[in-house]
Amino acid sequence: MSEATREQVLEVAGRARQAAAELAPLPRRAKDAALNAIADALITRAPEILKANESDVARAREGGTAEAMIDRLSLTEQRVAAIAEAVRQVAALPDPVGESVRGYTLPNGLELRQVRVPLGVVGIIYEGRPNVTVDAAALTLKSGNAVLLRGSSSAYDSNTALVDVMRDALAGTQLPADSVQLVPGTSRQSVKHLMRARGLVDVLIPRGGAALINSVVEESTVPVIETGVGNCAVYVDASADVDLAVDILINAKTQRPSVCNAAETVLVHADIAEAFLPVALRALRDENVTVHGDARVRSYGDDVVPATEEDYSTEYLSLDIAAAVVDSLEEAVAHIRRYGSGHTEAIVTTSQGAAKRFVALVDSAAVMVNASTRFTDGEEFGFGAEIGISTQKLHARGPMGLPELTSTKYVVTGEGHLRGV
Structure with missing residues (x-):
């Protein structure tokens, strides 16, 4: 069973890798059009999303889940509309990809620029909040990344419906549908295989309580951005x-x-x-x-x-x-x-x-x-949205907006320059 799950996880990670390569060079207008298509689809297909969510909520109640957690899990027509509006807000944000972080001409005449580029494949591991499924997808797509979503089993039906809606919406745009995928499986094994998919997944972002974050940090071979715990x-x-x-x-x-x-x-x-x-x-x-x-x-x-x-x-x-x-x-x-x-x-x-x-x-x-x-919040800081709040010191710290979902590369332009020494 574990080996079968491993193959399934690596298969979707491989597809995400290919999608990331196709997505990275696309212009802002293509990404914005795709995000608006997702927002439209969420509204149009709200009834099936809510029906799937009802199954999750009923299962949670039968299992004795606390009402505070059930509230986080629950979707309503108003909440789905708010999620769709949040996607439109992300579409309206500036695109960080291609932005020059710094640039100058070296004494030898070489022109050097450091520009923002997508991270590649981003894995999000999170607990029972189906709104995160869409929020994370919107932010990663806007920043030119493919995303692998691994929510909790408590929200599995809701997350499956939401990802199906988003993938169908992407099918009619320039963005590959595999830019957004749900990690298969509901067992801890699928999480472990995602955490070990080094070479296919570029970074993992855990969102949830201390136990989840510590587990990912301690067990993952994929680089991790720690978020969330706030004492x-x-x-x-x-x-x-x-x-x-x-x-x-x-x-x-x-x-x-x-x-x-x-x-x-x-x-x-x-x-x-x-x-x-x-x-x-x-x-x-x-x-x-x-x-x-x-x-x-x-x-x-x-x-x-x-x-x-x-x-x-x-x-x-x-x-x-x-x-x-x-x-x-x-x-x-x-x-x-x-x-x-x-x-x-x-x-x-x-x-x-x-x-x-x-x-x-x-x-x-x-x-x-x-x-x-x-x-301390991405929207309050004027970032428009956030993927989480990083409490580490490498790459990103504090509320993580779109720029924090990018890396950089150096572009050096010469005129036949040759290094002598």
Whole structure:
């Protein structure tokens, strides 16, 4: 069974490799036309997409899946329309392929340009959110890449229907239908074979929880861009405006607690703890947030739960937050370096010196000064869309828009130049 699955995965990867070669040189107008054709098809064929999704949702309910996860899995006519509109928005974005990153004439007269080119074949491994199937396909196609989609088994029927719709739409355009493919199989074996398809797949992007991302990073022989895990902290500095700090904390924690840029930890300078914590704890209580605090935080609230080492390392994705009092900005940074995931941290302060020092010391993909962690997002950053938020340091870091789905190559033009030495 495993060998049969391996052959199936390698077969679709080989087709994707060929499709990527055909797709790479196509002009923007061809890619935009294909994306608009996909958007039209999603609307036209919404009934069959919704019928497939009903099967997934029913199976999830029978299996006792939590309602929050079922909501992520579920599609409605409105959600399908929103997915189609998101595809049209990607079509309207500038095409990064062919863009000159830098260029100049060398002293010997050679003209050198570094230009953006597609990565090639991009594999996306993700959990039960069928909207990712279309979002990922749209972004990879726009950036000139072929995509292999491996969603969770919980959304298999939905993903199959969505990929069928997209492939049929591509058949009437200049883009090869094999530019978008679903990785066959629902077992872990198919994921493993995708992770070992080095030479056919150029990069893997896992989207999901820590367990999924760690598994892909540790087991893959294909290069991986890590995304998603967000143990984000808000540090309230000694000079912070209390009301502003409370507003930022509440927004960062409660505006949408189930996403990777929600705050999971609040660190409070000891000099402002007496003024800030009673107000903040009351505001968090009003929002039904459970606070897991150290001894000093607990002294300000009887309902604060004792915090453990695990609490400070946890991406809750729920109405929970870890809290600690620190004696200095440097102690806050040390806490973030020890427990954080390198995603997003925020400082609330009226001191320019403290803000500059925090920004310089914190080693995360995004650092907010007097702003909510919730702003770390491709659309909020003005990128139009994102494939994920990278927490690593190579190639791409932070929200990954279209340029981050490209590599570069050097184009050197001469007039019969010969190297002498």
